[in-house]
Structure formats: C-alpha cells, structure tokens
Amino acid sequence: MRHSSGRHYTAIPGPSVIPDQVLQAMHRAGPNIYDPQQFELMKGIQSDLKTVAGTRHQLAMYIANGHGAWEAAVANLFSAGDKVLVLATGRFAHGWAAMARSLGVETEIIDFGLRSTIDQQAVHDALKADTAHEYRAVLACHVDTATSVLNDVQALRNTLDDTDHPALLMIDCIASFGCDRFEMDQLRVDVMVAACQKGLMTPPGMGFVFFNDKAAAIRADKSPVSAYWDWTKRSQPDEFYQFFGGTSPTHLLFGLRAALDMILDEGIENVWRRHAVLAAAIAQAINAWGSAGPMELNIQQAAHRSNAVTAIRVGAPDGTRIRDWVETHAGVTLGIGLGMAESNDPEWHGFYRIGHMGHLNHQMVLGMLGSIETALKALNIDHGGGALDAATSALANDQVSGQVSG
Numbered sequence: 001m002r003h004s005s006g007r008h009y010t011a012i013p014g015p016s017v018i019p020d021q022v023l024q025a026m027h028r029a030g031p032n033i034y035d036p037q038q039f040e041l042m043k044g045i046q047s048d049l050k051t052v053a054g055t056r057h058q059l060a061m062y063i064a065n066g067h068g069a070w071e072a073a074v075a076n077l078f079s080a081g082d083k084v085l086v087l088a089t090g091r092f093a094h095g096w097a098a099m100a101r102s103l104g105v106e107t108e109i110i111d112f113g114l115r116s117t118i119d120q121q122a123v124h125d126a127l128k129a130d131t132a133h134e135y136r137a138v139l140a141c142h143v144d145t146a147t148s149v150l151n152d153v154q155a156l157r158n159t160l161d162d163t164d165h166p167a168l169l170m171i172d173c174i175a176s177f178g179c180d181r182f183e184m185d186q187l188r189v190d191v192m193v194a195a196c197q198k199g200l201m202t203p204p205g206m207g208f209v210f211f212n213d214k215a216a217a218i219r220a221d222k223s224p225v226s227a228y229w230d231w232t233k234r235s236q237p238d239e240f241y242q243f244f245g246g247t248s249p250t251h252l253l254f255g256l257r258a259a260l261d262m263i264l265d266e267g268i269e270n271v272w273r274r275h276a277v278l279a280a281a282i283a284q285a286i287n288a289w290g291s292a293g294p295m296e297l298n299i300q301q302a303a304h305r306s307n308a309v310t311a312i313r314v315g316a317p318d319g320t321r322i323r324d325w326v327e328t329h330a331g332v333t334l335g336i337g338l339g340m341a342e343s344n345d346p347e348w349h350g351f352y353r354i355g356h357m358g359h360l361n362h363q364m365v366l367g368m369l370g371s372i373e374t375a376l377k378a379l380n381i382d383h384g385g386g387a388l389d390a391a392t393s394a395l396a397n398d399q400v401s402g403q404v405s406g
C-alpha cells in the first residue's frame, strides 16, 4: 500500500527540516536592501551566530554552501605551495583537502578510515616529525556526516599544545553546528566553518567562517585575496553591503533570524541536550534491531558518535531497500550511505543514514523509527525485537549518549 497524503519527513543529514517559523519568516515581499533595518538584521545575526559558536572573535558570512565556506577559509589563509595536515574520518575532510589542493595548497592526509575517530598518537607523531613547522594548519571535521564520527576537538587542541606546533587548528562544524556541543573559544579553535542548512534549520545558501586573532594576523600578512572571498571587510563592515560584498541574501536572512530566535529561546545547552537524547534513542533502536540481524551502528562507541547524524550498516542491498520502502510507503526519506554512491561500488546499497539535526522532537524520531521497523517486517529483513521499546525507554528516561565535550 502506498500513501501520498500526510506530511513527508526528510530525515537526511542536511538540508534538514525547515520549521514553519522559518518558512513563514521568509514568506514576505522583498525588502529595500538599503533600509538601515537590513543592516541591523545582519548585525544581529552575526552576533547571535557567534553566541551559538561560543566565540567572541570574528565571523565572515558568505552567500555560499559549505563548499564555499571551505574555500573562503583556505583562500584567506594559504598561498600556493603552503602545506596543511588533514585528518580524515570519513568523506568530508577529503573534500576540504581537495578544495585546498585546487588552490595550490599541498595537503598531507592521515586517513583514519570509516569507523574510527582521530588517533591522537598518529597526529602527535606527524606534528613532532614536522620539525621545520611546515604545516600551516591542521584541518579536521568535528563531525563527518558520511560516517557519523564525532571527533574530540579538545584532544586535538591538546595534541597541538603538547607538541608545541604553531599550526592553526581549523574545524569543519558544518554537520555539528547547533547539534553537537562545540565552543570555539574554549576549545581554542582558530578557524571554524559552518553553514545554515543543518542545525541552523534554514534553506541552503549561507556559509560561515569564524576566525580568531591568530588567523586574522596570518590573513593580514598574506598576499591579496579576491574581493569576494576576503573575510576582512565582511567580518567588520563599515557599510552594510560589505557584509555580503553585494546584494544580501534577504530571505535567507529572514529565515535565519527566525531559526536563531528559536535556538536562543530554547537555549543552546537545551538544544545540544535535545539532540543527545534523540540520538541516544535512535542508537538504542538500532542496537535492538542488530541483536538478531545484520544491522549495526557504523560507530559503536557513543562517545565517538555524533548527535546530528547516525550512519548504519545493514548489508547490501538492504540499505537501499529500506530507504526505498520507507520513502514510498511511509513518507520518510532517509540518507544514502557513506558517500559511496559515486563509486559505483554495489556495497553502498548496504548503508543508510539518519539525519537528526535541527527541528526535531520525540514524535518525529519515533515515527521515523516505527517506519523503519515496518520496512524491516515488510521486506523480511532479519532484526531483533524491542527497538521501539528501547527507544521509548531511552526517551522516557531522558537518557543521553556519552559525548566528549567538544
């Protein structure tokens, strides 16, 4: 039986569900972009984004997706021939590295595979071996959306400190921003990139680069950056148009304002906690299904798993079968697996991902889990019982997963 009525739930790991408040805020006529109120709107958004990021430092905002934020961070700091160390725990650090290489930056990559967090000893050894301090920066993802790995940024900061290495610490929080706890200044992260379409619950189109004084000083010493990507005027404009180097993304700003109001009303601590509780319920359900079947969490240890996204292994072709079934029969779209789709490797049909970022509550998670369980029954895929019982118990107990601090 197929159903086309009822509200569809897109549970992919970004773009995330857009709240009605955000949609309604955008549903208005275009403003006069020269109205001083527009400048006040942008200033307020900039300030509130810094609050959510836990930084008193600077923020440059771009009309761009995450790739644009990646490019902006690299373009402002490095020149062709500079070298950076990239720590990969999935797919996205490789993407950032490729972006850096396309700008002539040399990248050295330590790849920790698809099921592990960063091994600090390996980073320690690489930094120690770099006696000439050639690495200008260490680049890593806080959360890799492909694998659902959560990296311990505090541990990474400690490794840089322990080795007395002056490299910048640059973190991609595109998946984790507003979902997994991250406090930029407390972690002494030098540069952080984020985007608006995941934890920030706004349609795609805005990318953010947060940077501290150390990064700003390096930028000041660097040869010119193109006027569009240069973060200097964007972060401290003396004329409103300079926030965006031209026409501002008016309606995204209206939407983002509403989303930030929701986050600040709830309180960022509560937002992080809500994500932790919902992620724990999802993990409990998957463990229960896996107790008598092929399903398993890609990242087993709760402390190493994101609260924004969960990657699941079930064996090919059942990942795709489950996704197809819930999309056509239950009105739920799940994420494809591990970024392998491009590779034509049939194994990629053995994965799926659940995005649980942003505008999410108990009933959405339980409906989504119930839909997956229905698919398992309809498709005769072996699975253990008690998944919804485990999830509802976790929610009833307000249980959280064992996250690291950063």
Ligand SMILES: Cc1ncc(COP(=O)(O)O)c(C=O)c1O
Binding pocket: 013, 014, 065, 066, 067, 068, 092, 141, 143, 144, 145, 146, 172, 173, 174, 175, 195
């Ligand atoms: C961790 C991470 N980094 C970077 C990106 C790239 O962002 P975008 O697709 O907005 O360019 C994504 C997108 O999913 C991501 O999850």
